[in-house]
Amino acid sequence: MKGSPYKYYLPEQDIPTQWYNVRADMKTKPAPLLDPATGTPVSAAALEKVFCAKLVEQELDNDTPWFAIPREVQDFYRMFRPSPLVRAYFLENALGTPAHIYYKFEGNNTSGSHKLNSAIAQAYYAKEQ
Amino acid sequence: MASAFFKLDCRVYMVKCSYEQKPFRREVMRTYGASVTPSPSMSTAIGKKINAEHPGTTGSLGCAISEAVEAAVTHEGYRYVLGSVLSQVLLHQSIIGLETQTALRQLGVKPDVIIGCAGGGSNLGGLISPFMGEVLRGEAQYRFIAAEPASCPSFTRGRYAYDFCDTGRVCPLQKMYTLGADFIPSASHAGGLRYHGMSATLSELYAQGLMEAVALKQTDVFEAAQFFARTEGILPAPESSHAIRATIDEALKCKAEGRTETIVFGLTGTGYFDMTAYQSFNDGTMSDFVPSDEDLAASFAKLPAIPA
Known part of the structure; x- marks a missing residue:
């Protein structure tokens, strides 16, 4: 599109x-x-x-x-989610490609990566137990 | 960050070469309350054994896992928490793919190709799961591409076999694409994704021919990372840059063939903790280590004997 x-x-x-x-x-x-x-x-x-x-x-x-997804984990996700879906117009233009490129960017939280998505869930179940 | 949120004690066994290459990641963890130990350490039985057998080793994920598991099972009130490979992690990471799927539907966009970097499979599995579900239910067709390092090529050169998940051989055996539990990528490899094996779920999907994989040299990966930083503005993590490289290659193929297609890739994170790796790329001192067939054969020879 x-x-x-x-x-x-x-x-x-x-x-x-x-x-x-x-x-x-x-x-x-x-x-x-x-x-x-x-x-x-x-x-x-x-x-x-x-x-x-x-x-x-x-x-x-x-x-x-x-x-x-447990309520407490959903609440935590709201600190940094949703993560953006980005249309890479600049990259497409720089490459001169007819391809349409999108990327899901998981780096907008302090840890800098997607790993937090599972870490918080594992920590939640540990706390619960 | 997660432990601090729930006020839990957090002990981290960090691969020694990462501990040294990424001091700021270490300090971030300590700021959030974690105690961080370089692995292999002298604080666990398996750490002592590995240090004795491989003096001066820079460590590996397989060693760090063994140490963390040993610490968890020998200390009351502790459990092991992991970042990839196992199915529970893929389940939680499905939030990435579910958000992507919903967003694309709202935009009215149907992807043709979905690309993710692959170390143990957490991001790739999380990103592709909902889309793979559509394929498995016969609702849609997509190409899936796993982008892995040529220095740690589990999918493209590994064996699909039962193997140990860790160097200390204390964890259960998992059937997966593996380079052998003793495989340690060269210390010159700076691009992450260093795990010797792969998620069992992704391994089975790959074995069924539902997914493709490409192995990429790290200088090509960092070239793509630099190009991406200068065009899209985001400083990508080296891991994520494997997906960027694979995406650029796919987009250039479209250009050469005059074909339009829609590519979605996972940009798993930022590269601020990896500036030592960027420095070696910028200085022109980065090398491409690719294991030889002999190296891998020696590693495969030590796979456990399990009836297929």
């Missing part, structure tokens, strides 16, 4: 309230994690020594397509 704005921010009410689990739509699922001692699929109990229980549930769930 020619008329895309240089930067597009979703209206705040359109920030997703659920995460999407792509494994739910895969016919052939990713192979299970194996316990190195036995060579059999690793149990939730074994993983819970390392990760919070809620995160273990998410880790082992190949079937649930949507997970509600």
Whole structure:
């Protein structure tokens, strides 16, 4: 589309309230994690020594397509989300390409990267536990 | 930042060469309350072992993971938190792709190609998940391209096999595209995305032929980073610049073939903590390390024997 704005921010009410689990739509699922001692699929109990229980549930769930984002995590996301979708007009012109280029920019928070999206969720479940 | 928000104690095992190359990232973490230890350290059993076997090692993500997991399981009230590879991280990062999908719909734009940089797969998986869902449900067609470093080429030169997620071999085995758990990219590699393996979900999607991958040399990546900074204004992280390079290559292919297509890529972050890497590029001293087939064969020989 020619008329895309240089930067597009979703209206705040359109920030997703659920995460999407792509494994739910895969016919052939990713192979299970194996316990190195036995060579059999690793149990939730074994993983819970390392990760919070809620995160273990998410880790082992190949079937649930949507997970509600906890209210506290949604609130935190509002500090720096939505992140902008940028139309790279300057880059397109500099390259002289007929391609239309967009980028999703995750660097607008203090940590400078997308890693915060999962860090806050993992910290939330740790605190809850 | 997340730990400070929920008033949690945070201990970080930071790959030694990153600890040294990125002192300001370290200080940001400390400002938010984290204690930061260069890995391999002498504060864990596995750290001591790795230091004894590889004196002077600059560390790797695989070592740091082993140390952090050991610290978590041996200290009451601690759990391990990670940045990539596992499915829980891809799930949380789907916020990137979901926002992108909604925004494109509101703009009335349908992408043809979606490009993300790939280390352990957190950004790539998060960005492409909702779009891949459309493909898997037969609702749409997209090309997906993983952009990885030629110095750590898990998708393009790795084996799809069960392997250890960490050097200390304390974590579960995961089936993934891997260069071998002992693989450590050259210290001259400054572009991030240093993990030896890959997300199991993305590995399976790649094995099913639903995704493409390209391996890029770091001088080409930094050339793209500099070009992007000077045209679009944002100083990109070296990791993100792999996606920029792949996007520029795709856009130039469109130009050569007189084809219009819509490309969406993930710009995962800014490069302010990576100015040592930019400095070596600007000074012309940056080199391109690419592992030889012999290097990789030696690493593959140590993959654990697991029935397929």
